[in-house]
Amino acid sequence: RVIDFWARMGVDGLRLDAVPYLFEREGTNCENLPETHQFLRRLRARLDSRFKNRMLLAEANQWPEDAAAYFADGAECHMAFHFPIMPRLFMALHMEDRFPILDILEQTPPIPETCQWGLFLRNHDELTLEMVTDEERDYMYRVYAENPQMRVNLGIRRRLAPLLGNHRRRIELMNGLLFSLPGTPILYYGDEIGMGDNIYLGDRNGVRTPMQWSADRNAGFSRANPQRLYLPVIIDPEYNYETINVEAQQNNPYSLLWWMKRLIALRKRHRAFGRGTIEFLHPENRRVLVFLRRHQDEHILVVANLSRFVQYLELDLSAFRGWVPVEMFGRVAFPPVGEYPYFLTLGPHSFYWFSLEPKPAARIQAGGGDRDAPLPLLTVSGRWEGILRGGKKSALEKALSTYLKGQRWFGGKEREIRNLEVIEILPVMEDPTPAYILLVRVDFPEGDSEVFTLPMMFAPGERAEKLRNDHPRAAMARLRFEDRDGEGMIFDASVEERFGESLLV
Missing domain, CATH: 3.20.20.80 (Glycosidases)
Structure with missing residues (x-):
């Protein structure tokens, strides 16, 4: 009943605290008992049968081989610390x-x-x-x-x-x-x-002190009398809440908060980090940690300097001969891998994330939009507008990067797109055929960012095919529904007469 209550409230997951000791039995230390695993299997089956997209997280402070038992071939917990x-x-x-x-x-x-x-x-x-x-x-x-x-x-x-x-x-x-x-x-x-x-x-x-939201009273955490707080705010000179707080860092693009936001956004764009395999490389320099993450056609090289001093290393990347390591934060291309060991230097406590790419991405020529060129495929549950929110938004932004490169009006054709972000979503038309105007910020390795306006609509089935034939450059991406049969296309709404009329109303 407890789990049903919270799942109906909309929580995404439940942490099972000290789960190895869930059951007790005389004559044992009560750790990892079979009864615990039997109960977890029943609990997981009940959760899966009643709710979608919910997870159980095991808190088992044990060695990896012991904690892994709480996965039980996928029949118990979804995650474990x-x-x-x-x-x-x-x-x-x-x-x-x-x-x-x-x-x-x-x-x-x-x-x-x-x-x-x-x-x-x-x-x-x-x-x-x-x-x-x-x-x-x-x-x-x-x-x-x-x-x-x-x-x-x-x-x-x-x-x-x-x-x-x-x-x-x-x-x-x-x-x-x-x-x-x-x-x-x-x-x-x-x-x-x-x-x-x-x-x-x-x-x-x-x-466990209060979160430091601002320099206001109680660090913006509460309006209560400071003496009523369960724990006091931090007033240590180095970490004082008047200096270290969200509001101050939100206004500083070079703050740790913004660096973390960029790190999170970059990771979300690459499935190799979440689902990929790992392979460690063993250069002679033990002060540097090097490994490869791979998933499908993604190959990411991570190089981390654990030392407080500058370090150099030589890497055997012969399997990627001719490929180009592209630094992922700035999309800066390094020299291609050759026949000799790959030489790198790193500053103190620095790290690289490299995307290993067979060759620089081919530029899409102005006037593109070939009818036969494959469109990116996006997936969504529920309404098609779901691609504008949450994790689906990252996939949409990746598709829009490709779409922009094929448009005659896009002024950055000769520049590589470092990052694209949808910064504003404006509803224009309502049901039964909703439409939106997206404000998209495009960052380049050099020069200032630019903001573009992209009108967007969705067309199902045959309607999508007709639009693709009549207006090939308007096609942005295919869209497939995860929870039902059916597929369609998101496209540039400016080719739709009703969209233009709605702007005049």
Whole structure:
């Protein structure tokens, strides 16, 4: 009844706290009992039979092979936290050695296709050191929690920014690893702006202080009398809420908040990060972590410098001879891979995400719009307007990048599109044939961004085919429905007479 209640309320998932100890039995330590797995199978079956797109997340602070049992071939939990990787990321960073990361990922078993690991750097509890050796625990205490006030239970009660000395490059590097390793990255509130902590609060409360929304009273978290807050806001000079808050960083395009937004947007555009395989490369320089993520035709090379000093390395990329590494944040093409080892240098605590591409994307000539050229395929559940929201919007933006390159009026044909974002959606026509005007911002590797106006409508079945024949350049993408039979096309609404009339009304 509890799960049904929350699922009907619209929650997307439920975290199963300390799930290995769900059942108790005399004469055992009550961990990982068969009764627990039997119950989880029944729970999963009930959830799937009554609700769509809901998930169960197992909190099992165990070694990967033990935690993976809660996937049960896809019949129990959809996700499970990967606890042991968290301390090893911090360990590798301070040791300036990739071994701790490689070691724990080699111990991580394969999981079902329908399941995923949950990765995190920090959460509402301590940075747990249960899944490390005594020697490793002593090392972590020595380098990250010298003050006993920073410790609780078998862990370190500090937020991400204080753990890393509020060092912007180290914070970016750790998030870059979090977002590129296999699994779903999970951010703890406040870490996206570099919030501090209060180690003098009891128990785990030091990392649970109010979110710092603004420089207003109570950091914008509450209008109540400050003395009534369950926990006080952070007033430490380095992390004071009047300086570190969402409002201030939202107004600064170079802030950590905006950097995190760009990181998230970039990851969402590439399925290789979420669903791809991983292959580690082993250059001689142990201070650099290198791996490949692959999914279908995507090949992404991640290179991370764990050292506080500049590093160089030579990579064996012979399998990609003739291909071009394109730096993904700025879409900057590096020299193509040749017959010799590929040479790279990295600044202190820096990282690269490279898209390995067979050749530079062929430019679409002005006056394109070939009737026989394949259109990008988008999928959506429910109404077609669903492509304008959530995760589907990223796929639409990718399709619009291709569409723009084929238009005579597009002034950036000779420039590569670094990023395209739909920044505004204006409804123009209502049912039965809704239409929208999209304001689209296009970023280029060089020069200023430009904003374009794109009118958009949807046409089903035969109507779509007729439009494609009559106005080939108006076709933007094919659209297929996930929850029913049927396919259509989104197109430039300016070719539709009714759209023009609606603008005059």
